[in-house]
Amino acid sequence: MIPRSLGGKKIAVLVENEFIPEEIAAYKECFSELRATVHFVSRLWGQPSVRFYSDSVEGEKQESIDVDIDIQDIDVNDYAAVIMSANYTSVRLRYFEPPAGQAIAAEQVRSSPAVQFYAKAMANPLIVKGALCHGLWLLTPMPELLKGRRIICHEVVLADIANAGVIYEAAPSGVVVDDDLVTGRSRHEVFKFIDAITERIQQIGIATNRFSIKTGPTYLPVAIKEAS
Numbered sequence: 755m756i757p758r759s760l761g762g763k764k765i766a767v768l769v770e771n772e773f774i775p776e777e778i779a780a781y782k783e784c785f786s787e788l789r790a791t792v793h794f795v796s797r798l799w800g801q802p803s804v805r806f807y808s809d810s811v812e813g814e815k816q817e818s819i820d821v822d823i824d825i826q827d828i829d830v831n832d833y834a835a836v837i838m839s840a841n842y843t844s845v846r847l848r849y850f851e852p853p854a855g856q857a858i859a860a861e862q863v864r865s866s867p868a869v870q871f872y873a874k875a876m877a878n879p880l881i882v883k884g885a886l887c888h889g890l891w892l893l894t895p896m897p898e899l900l901k902g903r904r905i906i907c908h909e910v911v912l913a914d915i916a917n918a919g920v921i922y923e924a925a926p927s928g929v930v931v932d933d934d935l936v937t938g939r940s941r942h943e944v945f946k947f948i949d950a951i952t953e954r955i956q957q958i959g960i961a962t963n964r965f966s967i968k969t970g971p972t973y974l975p976v977a978i979k980e981a982s
Contacts, residue, residue, distance in 0.1 A: 760790035760955060763834035768825070768868060768892070769794050770843040772809045775817040777840050777886065780944045788952060790834070797847065797867050798824040809841055825871040834955045836875040840887035840941045847892060863895040873899060879934045880962065882954045886938040886947055890915050904932035906939050934958065 765785050769778065778794070785792045798804050803822035810816050830836060838844050847868035852858045863869075872892050875881045876899045885892070887908045893899050894914050901919035906928065916922060923930045928943035929950050930936070936954060938947035 770846040835882040837884035838889035844892040906930040
């Protein structure tokens with residue numbers, strides 16, 4: 755059995771306004787217990803920090819989180835996992851501006867800094883990618899990154915995700931693992947989602963070490979897939 759410790763690895767969680775407090779609290783608590791470092795990251799618009807507010811639910815106190823790490827200032831390859839948080843955070847992070855003096859054009863949707871950041875993570879099979887609930891909305895500007903991947907998501911976004919060519923799996927657990935991509939249906943699956951991400955980080959780490967011992971520093975993604 756794989757020991758439940760992440761040994762100081764770093765986890766990046768993308769957040770924006772309308773985050774779900776219980777989900778954010780789960781990341782803080784669970785990854786801390788696993789001895790991992792969680793960085794909450796976002797687009798800070800040139801500011802040293804930005805305060806984001808949770809989804810507003812009648813009768814509940816709105817919560818906030820202060821973020822001081824800009825996705826444009828960090829290297830995605832420093833992280834063992836990159837998680838797109840649930841709810842409408844991913845929609846907000848898709849925002850982009852056209853180049854100065856140019857009109858908005860459809861192809862510019864790919865230029866959002868958050869979309870670019872997550873796309874770089876998708877290009878590295880050593881990074882576990884997590885997307886909960888609405889999270890995969892972030893990748894719809896780059897449907898080729900989702901085509902053929904096995905996923906689960908909230909049904910409210912399924913039409914958009916299906917149009918990207920995914921293979922939807924209605925897993926009873928509410929969590930689907932497709933190699934380095936872990937998806938969850940909703941915030942209610944957050945703890946199972948965290949468990950799946952943790953297991954994949956550990957499996958990839960073990961397989962990478964085993965492969966490196968045998969062949970040196972060169973990495974072949976298929977070797978890790980087979981070893982795990």
